[in-house]
Amino acid sequence: MSAVSFQSVSKTFPTPKGPFQALADVSLDIAEGEFFGLLGPNGAGKTTLISILAGLARPSQGRVTVLGHDVQADFAAARRLLGVVPQELVFDPFFNVRETLRLQSGYFGVKNNDAWIDELLENLGLADKASANMRQLSGGMKRRVLVAQALVHKPPIIVLDEPTAGVDVELRQTLWQFVARLNKQGHTVLLTTHYLEEAEALCTRIAMLKRGQVVALASTSELLQSASTNVLRFKSDDALPEPLAQQARVTGRVVQLPAQNVQEIEQHLATLRAAGVRVEDVEIRKADLEDVFLNVMAGVQEVQA
Template sequence: MPAVSFQAVSKTFDTPKGPFQALNQVHLDIEEGEFFGLLGPNGAGKTTLISILAGLARPSSGRVLVQGSDVQANFAEARRKLGVVPQELVFDPFFNVREALRIQSGYFGVKNNDAWIDELLHHLGLTDKANSNMRQLSGGMKRRVLVAQALVHKPPIIVLDEPTAGVDVELRQTLWQFIARLNKEGHTVLLTTHYLEEAEALCNRIAMLKTGQVVALAETSELLKAASGNVLQFKADVDLPPALARLARVTGRIVQLPAHDAREIEEHLSALRLAGVEVHDMEIRRPDLEDVFLQVMAGTSSSHPPPAPAAAAVEVPA
């Protein structure tokens, strides 16, 4: 039995401009003990899917099962099995950190939970903030408390919706060390993130959403193998010639150009020399998950799987 099963899930919202379909026939099973990544651009439907999983929204059609419990028909049972860290910073300003965690425990009928609360405070770097009012905490500290609240009832399935958005490096490292430990102990983890290096390092399997549909679904290693060509990466202090600028991904001084073979690499270098662009710290590397993601979203992936039936997600082969 899958830990989480999305079965033909669709969701349409009524808007002033007419119906908007946020999800379209999403089929997806997450197995017990997986560290699973759900990726997609803004507006792809990731948070809508998680809201349906958490029982905060109803699907227009289809259903979601959590370890066999329907999130609509058996909401309380399904919800007890989930620990959800939302994108938004939501907190009660009337309690300190320890009180907030005790109250959260009570929501799930968990008593005498102080030993586990102390462990959460320790692993999330909150021990010295245990008696601080929630209003006194920084945004990063509030994010840590949200994680602790999601884990306080020891759920078998942990759902992390952009958990490291806008937080410092220390929290990211602390959080991932702790979550990786819980995953090794058997907890299932579902992660959405825009930090694709995190997904590449942590997730065993990844699904990519685009306009509410699953457009890629495979083990992380298979997605990387299926990526085409190489990437020419270097630093430059001047603008690229227009022909290369259209192809490049530029972050500050760092330029990344797709190159399918040695001939195309030489063509890029020749164009740079002719344009008088001085290149520093050049390297040729295999595509990473960010490259794969951009290829899939642009519809330029080198993988051409056979047509799948309407009810099936597309698997990206090796």
């Protein structure tokens, strides 16, 4: 049995300009105990898919199940099996951190849960904030509480929708260590993130969405193997010659150029020298998940396992 199953899921929203299709016939299964990544640009349909999974939206077509429970027909059982960390910072300003977690426990009918609440507070760096009112917390601390709320009833399936957006490095490290431990203990994790290095390091399998459709679905290792290119990376303050500028990925002073082999790397360097482009910190690396993602989104590459 799949932990989560999306079966031909479509979602259309009415707009003043006419119907907008956010999802188009999305089908994928997430196995029990899997660490699964759902990637895509803004507006690809990731949050809509998660909203349908969590029962916050209804699909126009299709069916979603959580450990065999239909999220619409058997919604109470399905929601008890999920712990969802939303993108938005949502909190009740009338409670402190511990009270918030106790209230969340009660919502799921879990009594005498203080031992697990203490463990969550400790592992998420909230132990010294247990008595602080939610209004007093920083944005990063509020996000830690959201993670604790999602885990307080020990759900077998954890859904993380951009959990590290706008948070500090310390929280990212703390969160991933804790979630990776839960995953090793058998919890299924569904992650959406724009930090592709996180997805590459954590996820065993990845689906990529574009305009509401699945355009790539494979294990992380298969996705990386599908990118046969190397990348020439360097820093420069000079303008690139036109042939290289068309294929370069430029971030500030950092330039990255795809290269199929050593000969193409030598050609790139020769072209740069001939154009008088001064370069620093030259290195050659293997293509990573970000390179695969950009190729898939550009239509250069398609991966289906």
